[in-house]
Amino acid sequence: MSTLTIRPPDDTAERLKTLARSRKLSVNKLIEELSIQTITAADGEVRFKALAARGDAGQALAILDNVIGHLQRHAGLTLHVTAQPDHSAG
Numbered sequence: 001m002s003t004l005t006i007r008p009p010d011d012t013a014e015r016l017k018t019l020a021r022s023r024k025l026s027v028n029k030l031i032e033e034l035s036i037q038t039i040t041a042a043d044g045e046v047r048f049k050a051l052a053a054r055g056d057a058g059q060a061l062a063i064l065d066n067v068i069g070h071l072q073r074h075a076g077l078t079l080h081v082t083a084q085p086d087h088s089a090g
Contacts, residue, residue, distance in 0.1 A: 016031070037070075037071065040067070040070065041067055041070075041071060051063065
């Protein structure tokens with residue numbers, strides 16, 4: 001296990017402490033869980049972009065749904081996905 005020092009602004013640190021207490025976790029465990037969730041989401045985004053580049057939109061959207069569901073279940077987030085206009089056509 002390695003050590004990582006972070007220096008958030010005071011108000012952010014207090015909010016993290018409050019959130020950790022509300023979840024009955026240490027701040028260290030909260031940061032670990034949030035880090036894992038962020039890495040999982042980033043990995044999903046990489047897979048999504050790779051599938052989208054191959055043109056497999058159905059499979060890419062299924063992965064996106066999975067990532068959104070994971071974040072909603074484990075991070076308590078509510079996400080709304082909207083289609084972005086395609087600006088590449090010119």
